[in-house]
Amino acid sequence: MFKYFPHTKADIDSMLKALNISSIDELFKDIPESVIFNSDYDVPSFMSESELRNHFAELAKKNQELTLFSGLGLYDHYQPAVIDALTSRQEFMTSYTPYQPEISQGTLQYIFEYQSMIQTLTGLEVSNASMYDGSTATAEACFMACAVAKRNKVLLSSTLNPNTINVIKTYLKYKELEWDFIEEKDGVIDIEDLKNKLDKDTAGVIVQKPNIYGIIEDYSGFSELIKANKSLFVINADISTLGVLKSPKEDGADIACGECQSLGMPVAFGGPTLGYLATEKTYVRKMPGRICGYTHDLEGKRAFVLTLQAREQHIRRSKANSNICSNQSLMALFVTIYLSLMGKNGLKEVNNLSYQGAHYLYDKLIATGKFKDPFQKPFLKEFTLQTTLPKETIQTALLENGIFGGLGLDVFGDKYEGLVNFSVTEKRTKSEIDKLISILEGLS
């Protein structure tokens, strides 16, 4: 016997008897003899629960938990204890996509609440809860822009996170759509280059703020230019920063997308996280993923259902605009609980504390004389400096002290040679920051 299989010998015998057969093997007579797998899988033998715990303890020793001072899309923000307590409830964790609304109001209601929160943060009317992460959400936004504008090319800002660029390029290449880059100037997207490159094939313009350097880009004048060209303006923004920064709506965006990890999720070695995607109702029929809407039941009780499903792959099949089948619900629950706890004041406070820590670190690092700011632009919790210190020296010195930070941006390519990244969240204490500074001060 095994704990996940309730079949006793007597059960099996009685089920076989009901089927008029003598062994389970008879049920597999449709499988050609030549391909039947008759041996044991070459995987290890089973482990008891306590052996498994020991095994994981051994594995865990081979990992080094570090104090994080680099983010680049995934940040070490505070995760309230309430989140784990609630998201681990089996009613949320083990259920399927809410196809039977009568017994799925828990999931449907929090998705509605999540959509409401994304609505207020982005200023845009409708969002889904279906995107895997920020990079794939942005790729889906590109598809959406092409479908709405009925054009085949997108313009990508050179200041997007390189991971996002790479994912978009793969998606576009295989769907046989085109892209071009808008040059950057002094660390921000160059509006003159945008003007030159907008043409009749441009479906959308994709920008990011804060951008790869941590800079809060100013999009004054962008939306007018882009709209005049009948293209869509797509803003990728770390959702957490929208608690204080100009919303995509205020910037004139048609689509907002990006990463939600900052809102209550661990960095989790990269996943799972959640991507958000929001737009105006005008474009909702080209939007991928599941959408939840308010309605009532036949007794008039308030209820929530998945709606506008005619857009989706299980109905439209080869005519669908996206193959998304996931609803990244559980991660949307992280966001909903986090924002419920934080409210508008908490979210502002998180941003302010991160801002303060980042600016303190910035000033101190500049004061060491070993770092320069090549851009001199406003930033929030993340910034990029130029240094003549070898990046290996920085990394090694910090790692010896249990710190991950000052990451050389050239992990993303030679373009970023000599640039290092620092991020500070509200979790970083003054003593942690001071320790980082003193280590870097001592390097040569």
Next chain:
Amino acid sequence: MINYNKLIFELSNKDRIGYSLPKQRFTNYNIENLDPSLSRQTELLLPEVSELDVLRHFTNISNKNFGVENGFYPLGSCTMKYNPKINEEMASNKAFRNLHPLQPANTVQGALEVYYNLQTYLSEISGLKEFSLNPYAGAHGELVGLMIIKAYHEDRGDFKRKKIIIPDSAHGTNPASTVVCGMDVVEIESNEFGRVDLEKLKAVLSDEIAGMMLTNPNTLGIFENDICEITKLVHEAGGLMYYDGANLNALLGKVRPGDMGFDVMHINLHKTFSTPHGGGGPGSGPVGVTEELSKYLPNPRIKKLDDYYYVENSGEALGQISSYFGNYMVSLRAYTYIRTLGKENLRLVGPYATLNANYISKALKPAYELPIQGYCMHEVVFNGLINKDTDVRTLDIAKRLLDFGMHAPTIYFPLLFPQAIMIEPTETESKETIDDFINVMHKIAIEAKEEPEKLKQAPTKTPIRRTDEVFAAKMMIFSYKDYLEYINNRG
């Protein structure tokens, strides 16, 4: 608390808070100093509630959900097996969940070891050479697998192979993924047994065929007994075979996709390998390939040299399809599951799941129309009641099941049968649970004849009754803001 009916926004009370943050440390700086042209001008509509408010709210709404631990969840094609607690405990280990994916490889050796070994286990179970765990979900895996097929043909300079053959019984994601990958779908009609019709397959084979997507057992729960002939025909025509791993659970311990001639496949870790569905996600859709295709697997790759694990980005790869290593914490759960079962128990998954499904098939056959005779694999598809003289439809049967404390099966899929009811019990259900389900289904069949109105009205014991879906689609109330506007306009 089933009548709890508040939105989190409706609990809000100005200045109440539910967080504790550090004191301000660097008061020389203030975000208010940011140029107003960069700052938010519109007020945020977020709730202001206490910590206990939040706990009660979400606990109360969770009680309106049905999970695997509530009761039988025979949702066909979704493999709603038990999601083990030890998986969750392992995935909550801070030494994994607090790792940043950009940390140097020497600080994440444990994490990389798990990733590498899980790849190896999946290869062994699938009979394919190599896996990438980067795809985030089943449909994402399909897309990546199709990219690999496309890259393979283009690399050989064969640019006209842009058609993918898909049976009409396939999951909707198959044709959708094909189109998203910039290829065309050639749909072929299934034969009377719900299987691939070899003659129809031969008729569409040409030098424009890039490959064929197939799930086996198919969505009717029937094994494609001509599988070796199918893969041979497609290969002879120069195409590759894609295995949609949605139904892999049936095969564990019995047959491996690679041995049947498949070249590329994805696995839904959230089905076969017991990771939770999370209300629709996060899932995970690792992609496996033959040796010949392994160079195309997406970046980043995890490699091993002696006893050291490292991250590699290869120029031959199809590119990047995720920011980092996919849904890593989901992989961690699947790894735990495989180590818990071990070789001794993994091989029993398919047989027990298949035994359970056939037992249901036989027991319900007297009352429900079984359109395809013979043994099924891990799931069975009925076409509504045998007795078609009543107004009772599959939807009514599904809704009535909810009143008995059971989740409904998948309904109206596959599309081949107009009243499809697709039942997948999985290997983690006991004979007693299955007998209860069978009894309820028979009871419903009798009700359909004697008290059809009861079924038309069902469910009546759930937190809400049937919903007005037309209203939802027409009104498009997608947020609390929309809702407030609607309420105000209604007066």
